Amino acid sequence: MIPVIQSLIDATSAGAVYALAALGIGLVFGVLRLANFANGEIITGAGYALVLLWPLSWPLALAASVVVAVGLSLLMDLAVFRWMRSQSPAALLIASFGVSILLQRAFEGIFGVNVRTGAVAPALTKSVNIGGLRLSLLAVVAIVLAAVLLLGVHLFLTRSRMGLQVQAAAADFREARILGIRSGAVIAVTLGMSGLLAAAVAFVLTAQSGSVNPTFGVQVTVFGLIGAVIGGLNRIGGALIGGFAVGFSLSLFTTWLPAGLGDFRVAFVYLLVIIVLVIVPNGIFAGRTAKERA
Amino acid sequence: MSSHDDARVLTVSGLSVAYGGVPAVSDLNLHVDAGELVGVIGPNGAGKSSTLLGIVNAVRSGSTEVSLQGVDLRRMPPERVARSGLALVTEGHHIFGRLSVHDNLRLGTTARRDRKGLKHDLRWVHELFPVLEEFADRPAGLLSGGQQQQLAIGRALLASPTLLALDEPSLGLSPTAVDTVFAAIESVCARGTAVLLVEQRAQQTVATAARTYVLSEGRITMTLSPTDADDSALLMKAYLGS
Numbered sequence: 001m002i003p004v005i006q007s008l009i010d011a012t013s014a015g016a017v018y019a020l021a022a023l024g025i026g027l028v029f030g031v032l033r034l035a036n037f038a039n040g041e042i043i044t045g046a047g048y049a050l051v052l053l054w055p056l057s058w059p060l061a062l063a064a065s066v067v068v069a070v071g072l073s074l075l076m077d078l079a080v081f082r083w084m085r086s087q088s089p090a091a092l093l094i095a096s097f098g099v100s101i102l103l104q105r106a107f108e109g110i111f112g113v114n115v116r117t118g119a120v121a122p123a124l125t126k127s128v129n130i131g132g133l134r135l136s137l138l139a140v141v142a143i144v145l146a147a148v149l150l151l152g153v154h155l156f157l158t159r160s161r162m163g164l165q166v167q168a169a170a171a172d173f174r175e176a177r178i179l180g181i182r183s184g185a186v187i188a189v190t191l192g193m194s195g196l197l198a199a200a201v202a203f204v205l206t207a208q209s210g211s212v213n214p215t216f217g218v219q220v221t222v223f224g225l226i227g228a229v230i231g232g233l234n235r236i237g238g239a240l241i242g243g244f245a246v247g248f249s250l251s252l253f254t255t256w257l258p259a260g261l262g263d264f265r266v267a268f269v270y271l272l273v274i275i276v277l278v279i280v281p282n283g284i285f286a287g288r289t290a291k292e293r294a
Numbered sequence: 295m296s297s298h299d300d301a302r303v304l305t306v307s308g309l310s311v312a313y314g315g316v317p318a319v320s321d322l323n324l325h326v327d328a329g330e331l332v333g334v335i336g337p338n339g340a341g342k343s344s345t346l347l348g349i350v351n352a353v354r355s356g357s358t359e360v361s362l363q364g365v366d367l368r369r370m371p372p373e374r375v376a377r378s379g380l381a382l383v384t385e386g387h388h389i390f391g392r393l394s395v396h397d398n399l400r401l402g403t404t405a406r407r408d409r410k411g412l413k414h415d416l417r418w419v420h421e422l423f424p425v426l427e428e429f430a431d432r433p434a435g436l437l438s439g440g441q442q443q444q445l446a447i448g449r450a451l452l453a454s455p456t457l458l459a460l461d462e463p464s465l466g467l468s469p470t471a472v473d474t475v476f477a478a479i480e481s482v483c484a485r486g487t488a489v490l491l492v493e494q495r496a497q498q499t500v501a502t503a504a505r506t507y508v509l510s511e512g513r514i515t516m517t518l519s520p521t522d523a524d525d526s527a528l529l530m531k532a533y534l535g536s
Contacts, residue, residue, distance in 0.1 A: 161400070164393070164397055164400060164401060165401065165404065167390070167392075167393060168390050168393070168401050171390050171391075171392065171393075172388055172390065174352055174372070175384060175388040175390075176401075177352070177371065177372040177373045177376075178350060178352055178372050178373075178376060178382050178384060179373075179376060179401055179402060179404055179405060179449070179450075179453070180373050180376030180377045180404040180405025180453060181373055181401070181404050182373050183371070183373060
């Protein structure tokens with residue numbers, strides 16, 4: 001029973017991280033119709049800031065990771081995506097691949113091809129004992145961090161004036177502008193939020209691994225994107241749940257698949273994704289919104 | 295001339311809109327004076343929506359003049375046009391279905407130049423459309439078509455616009471809902487807001503508006519006055535061309 005609970009908590013923690021990644025991707029897609037593959041390099045950038053600066057000063061490392069992530073998010077829009085506003089989502093996706101590869105090469109040039117190591121929040125690697133249950137402190141922190149951020153994003157979107165405008169822009173961008181909603185401000189706020197979420201993902205991942213390399217953020221972004229797609233890119237809540245489901249199942253497959261099959265866990269996740277998309281091509285929660293958008 | 299200009303709210307000269315080289319609106323001129331209700335009628339595909347979207351720069355357009363109370367709108371993005379005092383209710387009442395009725399109305403206040411008078415305006419919108427107060431907390435997507443149209447108009451009014459432009463507000467509505475909408479448009483005008491009403495419902499529009507332009511294949515072919523409303527032969531000709 002106890003191993004089961006432990007693996008469920010680990011899976012919840014993994015799910016929480018992927019949910020954060022998917023939420024950042026879903027928010028940006030909602031407003032910009034941009035499925036941003038280069039979100040991975042935003043995470044990588046924040047990861048370098050954390051790993052390289054944490055030994056010097058942890059507050060500096062945290063602040064720098066947020067600045068780097070938000071900065072990269074805004075910069076790639078300024079340099080590339082804002083010139084493509086009228087292009088199709090497919091063209092934007094391809095452009096984001098370009099940005100992603102370019103930034104990976106830049107990281108290689110600046111920090112080298114090899115893994116850079118540094119203990120990020122080493123205190124969190126301890127585990128706590130609760131009633132015979134050995135819980136990794138980091139797993140608990142990841143879950144709490146994700147919950148706080150998700151609640152924060154939710155409250156911002158539903159309670160604040162600006163959040164309401166972001167929601168309106170995500171539902172119908174042209175109509176929002178016709179109502180006087182400033183597109184530039186809405187886009188900047190959305191990119192800022194996705195940057196902040198990327199920094200949080202980078203924190204949990206670097207605290208887990210204590211290392212970062214030029215392709216550090218790729219995997220979590222691929223699964224975040226997949227999660228967002230199966231949840232329904234059109235719905236922010238859908239992206240979130242999809243991301244959680246992917247992370248959760250990935251973690252469970254790791255623990256529960258027989259030894260020989262463990263290496264194929266990713267294949268099993270993709271199989272699940274294919275099954276979901278064959279049944280509901282627009283994603284599980286897309287339903288009404290797809291029509292609303294048309 | 296100058297006293298005439300003071301009364302002018304909207305001036306549109308030489309407006310053209312084309313989609314991929316295919317002209318939708320060509321060299322269109324129209325104007326709306328203070329406190330006036332001006333109609334634009336025409337069959338499907340005449341370029342009515344393109345005219346409105348071109349004026350607010352939601353689609354690419356060319357023109358020699360588009361101005362609101364002397365302010366040049368031509369280079370402004372749509373959000374600045376809205377903030378300059380032109381509120382557009384787009385065709386098919388694009389309300390935000392997952393947001394509550396109240397939140398939709400809140401979004402309408404975005405383009406306001408000041409918060410002064412907001413309470414008063416909200417009370418007035420609730421008087422015009424009591425259903426918006428009754429269903430304030432309901433998701434807007436659950437409203438009927440007529441109620442959604444009322445919400446779209448109420449939302450536009452909360453911007454406290456100088457000019458309210460409406461794109462086929464009666465489209466797809468029940469006869470009672472159409473009457474509600476037309477009555478509301480007349481009270482908006484009576485309150486001093488200029489109105490540009492684009493409609494397919496020719497007879498009712500011509501009878502209500504001070505002046506009605508007839509649009510055909512992207513050009514204004516005729517201007518009608520309220521006395522023409524009962525001349526069905528003329529309306530027929532306006533629609534089908536001579």
